[in-house]
Amino acid sequence: MGNQAPPTLQQLAIKGLLREEALAISALEVMPWMLLPAMFEVAFKNRQTNVLRAMVPIWPFPCLPVGALIKTPHLETLKALLDGLDAFTTQMACSRKGKVRVLDLTTTDTHFWSIWAGNYEGDCSQQVVRHEQPMETCHDPGMKNNLKVVTDLKLVDNDTKDYANHLAQWAQQRKGSIHLCCLKLQIWESCISNVIEILKSVDLHCIRELHLRDLWIDDMAAFGPYLGQMRNLHTLVLEGITNTFRMDESQGLEEEWISTLLSQFPKFHCLQHLYINDIYLLVGCMREWLRSLKKPLETLSITYCHLSQEDLDHLPQCLNLSELRHLHLNSVFLDEWLGPLGLLLERVKATLQDLELEKCWLEDSQFRMLLPALSQCSQLTKVNFIDNNLSLPLLMQLLHNIAKLSKLTQELYPAPLECYDHRGLVLVDQFDQLCPELLSIIMRKRKPRKVTFATRQCYKCFNHSIYELESRHCLCWQ
Ligand SMILES: [Zn+2]
Ligand SMILES: [Zn+2]
Structure with missing residues (x-):
């Protein structure tokens, strides 16, 4: 209708x-x-x-x-x-x-x-029956005779803060009779005392997803006691925890926060998805982070971070990564020797479904270490290797290896280095000629669903040239 x-x-x-x-x-x-x-x-x-x-x-x-x-x-x-x-x-x-x-x-x-x-056209009997039953979102035996308010809470801007504060205050005043069930909590740039008030009024056991973004390191320690109570957390997103400029004092605070956070990790018995974005404190601490987890992760996403050789060395040894389905290391500065990453791929070859290494600016010599394991990751449905510095021979080798992976539905590759002149500008004729040749390597083995070759961002017009069965050049060539 x-x-x-x-x-x-x-x-x-x-x-x-x-x-x-x-x-x-x-x-x-x-x-x-x-x-x-x-x-x-x-x-x-x-x-x-x-x-x-x-x-x-x-x-x-x-x-x-x-x-x-x-x-x-x-x-x-x-x-x-x-x-x-x-x-x-x-x-x-x-x-x-x-x-x-x-x-x-x-x-x-x-x-x-x-x-x-009156405008639903499907079979409505099922739907009606479902809404006859109270919704079961959390196990809460003590509250059987009372009311439940189920919500996601955002402390993101003034409007969402007013909304969350009112709800939290209202629930706080009726704590014996109302169960405020918060499934997803997002906290961005918030006043910490306000956040603590909210944490006091929700049942922390019910929180499944927690996003913390753009918070000051000084404030993080205050979260500790509350984090540990989020026993059912399955997704944790940490983004841009910022340092204040009091350098002398902040060193101690950093250590305090990291040890507070990591001491809570073992209590997250359900944690499956960990996203770490732009956390400068991660470098050199990977071992401690992963060792603190109690359950194998499904998703490990690290972006805009630096991983030291020591961090990388630890990855294949970590039992908590042996069942990974999603591995994202985008915009990560990786040290020279990628052997350990190859070993990790080898370990997760039976489960890994999506692998992203965008904007890592890897060279041939580094990427070559991933090739043998990569060709065995038979469950892969998505790969993204855009913005790495790979030559034509290496890309050809990569595509030969990957052409066998029949479950891939989305593939993103960098244009080969041979497509740029000495100033880094795209040679469009080369690009137009080489991309179809590369694509044909896959097409000889299987019918690709979605394959993209992309140049790095043009430094004149800030666009990419793209090849997806036909070329789309950056604005400089139009
Ligand atoms: Zn609940
Ligand atoms: Zn351009």
Whole structure:
């Protein structure tokens, strides 16, 4: 059903009723329950907070999956929903009694709403049955008779902070009766005392994903006790932990933070995905980081970091990396000897699905050490080697090795060094001639799905020349 379809009688009736708010609210007492979702959706879109406040206590399902309707968080709407929950618990609402147990602010499942708005075209019986049951997102035996608010929390900008603060404060005041279940927590450049308040009001066991970005090293130690309680964390993203300029003092703080963080790692029994981006403190500490983990990782992503030879040497020995599926080392400064990385690839050849070594500026002599293991990684679906300094003979050898890997669906390779003149400018004729030759090496073995050859960024126009079955040159040649 397109946007052009004329409104149904039901939609017209709801729209008309909502024009008279007081009338709409009094009609809630007698309205057939199956009309409530459609009415809620329209009232939500109109931000008619009085109507929403009155509807929560009479909501006829255990779950109110309002998250699917939220485009941008709106504080007044949130307040109305929470007021509605309060009215439900204190039984101050109208004589009609609802069933709500879970206010879900996260879901992206929009089926619920399309079923009740009458424009869902699939089999709706399944969906309805599912929403008859309270959503099980966390194991929380102590809270059986109470209400749960499921949410992702962002402390990213002023709007998200106000929203998160209000929710946290509200939950804090009702701690015995409300379970604030935060699945994903993102903290960027935040005031640390504010963050601690939020951490106090959510159940830390429920957090599955934690993103910490652009924080000062001084603030990190304060996180320690809270991190250790996140026993169900499966994804940890650490980005750009910044040093203050008090160099003399910061040395001690760095060590304190690293040892605090690493002492919490063994408690993350579920951690599977570790993303480390732009953490200068990582260099020389890889052994300590990985040794602290208690479970094999599925994803190890290290970007904009420096790995020393000592760090690299440790990778193939680490038992926690033996089942890796995703290995990303983009924009990583790697030391000369890549033998250990070859050994790591050898170890994970049965599980590795995606390998990214973009912008590592590796030379032939380094990359050659990866080739034997690479050709055995039979599960690979994606490789990205763009922005490495590889010659035509080495690329040919690489493609011969990789042509056998039949599961690859996405392949990105650097244009060979032979495509540049002595100033580093692209020789377009060479590029246009060599890329199809390279591609044909793969095509002799299998039909490639998506293969890209890219030059490095042109220093005049800042674009790349790209070959994907046909060439697209940088702007200098158009
Ligand atoms: Zn929970
Ligand atoms: Zn250019």
